[in-house]
Amino acid sequence: MAHPEPSPALVATLILTLAWVWTEECLGVAPNSDTQQIHGIALGRKKREPKCQVGEYLHSNRTHCCMRCHAGTYLAEDCQSDILATRCMRCPKGTFTATDNILRKCISCQRCRAELQQITLSECTEKKDTVCGCQTNQFQSELNTLFKCKNCSPCHNGTIRQNCTKNSDTICVCHPGYFLHKNNCNPCSSCNEEECKKDCATVLRPSTFPSVQDDYWGSQGHIILLIGLVVVLAASLGLLFAVKAIRQYRQRVTTAIFYSCVSTQQPKKETVSEVVMNERKAATFAPVTPQIEKMWTANAVPRSMVEQELPDCVRPAGKTQLPDNPVVLYTVADHVLLSRWKEFVRRLGLSDYEIERIELEQRRVRDAQYEMLRQWRLQMGQGATVERISYVLNQMELSGCSEAIQEALAGQP
Template sequence: MRKCQLCILLLILISQSYTISHSAISGAKTSCLENEFPAKKGSFCCDKCHPGFKLKAECPEPNKRSECVKCENGTYLEKSNYFKTCFRCQPCKKPHFKEISPCKHDTDRKCGCEDGYYKKKLDDIEWECYPCKKCGPGQFKTGECNQEQNTNCSCKENHYPAKDNKSCKPCTECGVWCKHLCETTPIPVKSIHPTSPSGTLPQILVPVCACITVVALGVFMLYEGIRLQRKRNRALSTQTSSSSAAPEDQTFIITVPPDNINESVAFINQPCKPEQHRKLPDCVPKEIKIHEFFYFVLDEVPIGRFKELARRLGVSEQNIDRAEQDHRNCKDAHYQMLKVWSDSGSGGGNNVLPYHRIQMFTETLKDMCLVNCADNIENRFLSQDTSSSS
């Protein structure tokens, strides 16, 4: 009796373990290979159909093959699959479309553009055929038109793009595209040694140039000596008049140099102190119109030396390039460089350039060996009667 009970208990345990293992197997998710798919009728995997074939019936049990049929004409499937239907091949019916490769059961039909047209994308999927452009006047072809891109055109040498961007016009004045018209060869003012290799110039020109240079230096030094002496005499005259100053809270009368006899300038509580190093006294007002000074400088300084002058005056390369880009005309560009220089200084007022800034300007010209330009500016603006501005 006891043995029968043990056998019944063993059978119950075996049946329970079988039920648990079966339910666990049936509830688990089936894992298949890349070329397989899970069957709907059981927990096993069926093989996929090859490219160009669709699924007609899945495999009935493991180790059995699925039933596949070939795609009909005008349809295709490019990859291994278990689809019940095939994709329809795209048509090439849009304007100027042509067939590149035909539709097959495993590849879609490929479309392209006719000769003389290129593909232009409308979005990530859609595209249309547009006619290839032709290079206009003043342009030459840099890239052929094909299925993927339009014709590339560039301007010929010494040309710039027109506003319609369909043609190029020849350069007629200095600008961003015509920088070759902005450059000129600078003329050396003071040079003893010839710049060209020996033997290229006649030997007689060397001593002649040396003699001319020596004479020019002598005349310049004599002129500078006379000009400095006149300024010293003027400063001494001003100092003499200031030494006999009146008591405090009285009006000081300053006698102007002998060139302007019977003319005087009155200043209240401001004694004159002559500055050294060839500068006029601070008490003498000297107002010079900025635009008048700028246009005089534009006529005096050679065009080829103007950018060098702007750099020496402290104008940055960025401002120089911006002036050339904003103004195609050389004079307008150079005027803008001078405006940047005048705005960066101190003193003066609206549209008025202070005296010491012009002195610094002429000294810079002399450092560039543009002595004649500096002298003309000094004679025009620095040697005027001080009484004329009072």
């Protein structure tokens, strides 16, 4: 029996089908849409879905990608093609979207519940939900949105180990004689349960159950005691050194003053110590009360007494006129205490007006002393003698200064 030969149309259809499959799968080239059906026979080609980028989503038809809506908006209408924009609308009041989305409507804002003692920390916006929290000295009892605000434990009859935080209560440590129940320290006299009886028994027998604090002091106590002894010893040595330094300072001041204006034997001119110079600077032209000025004016030496004889206890200086030599004038100024300088020049006969005028003109102490002596010498003329200076110093009970000036001037050329 002879086999029937296939018709040419069937052979052509099979060849075209194999060619299309090979082109689709091997070469990745899709044939023309017009060739998808041949002689009314559907080829059934499966289309590939496009890959969307970040910030895009696949259209419901799965033919193209659309842009997502930004935070604060929602998806009102999909884009019609990948070159057209998605239609997004702003969230109505009382709703929000916090991120890029493809939601068909915005999320409703939560409401802070006053019955749970919640307060509003920040209001709801288009891009952010309402933030609820608790007041100061309160904490959230739960971690969800239905949390309740509770007051932080004050730790009466105990100490605070850890302060109250946003999500946790205060951690308390009770004093001896108290036990912890519901984060409150209650007296052991009200203990009726086995758990609290164990805690109270531990407190009542510290020797049997030593605490961590006792162990700490037992191991570290000798170190702290040694540090305390070292600190006390250092403080004692510092105090002794300070007392010794103060005594030496006072001794130097006393010695300098004694040898500068009391000693009657000065083989050579001694330099004035730094301590005395500081004393002079501190007392520079100190204000004098009217009573003392009146006394000094009354005790001033009148010009008629210049030629009087000196007392027997004072060595005569001779009728030597004070020369107009800066070295001589500075020598006199160096041997008179600065604290009694005004009294000295007043007793010599210089008026308060001249003293104040020179003080204003000469800002340096040494220059003012020199100018006062020079002005006094010009006013007195022949009466400006070494004898008068010695007489005034002896009236001021500064005989040592008088003799020192005489010896210093004797050594001048």
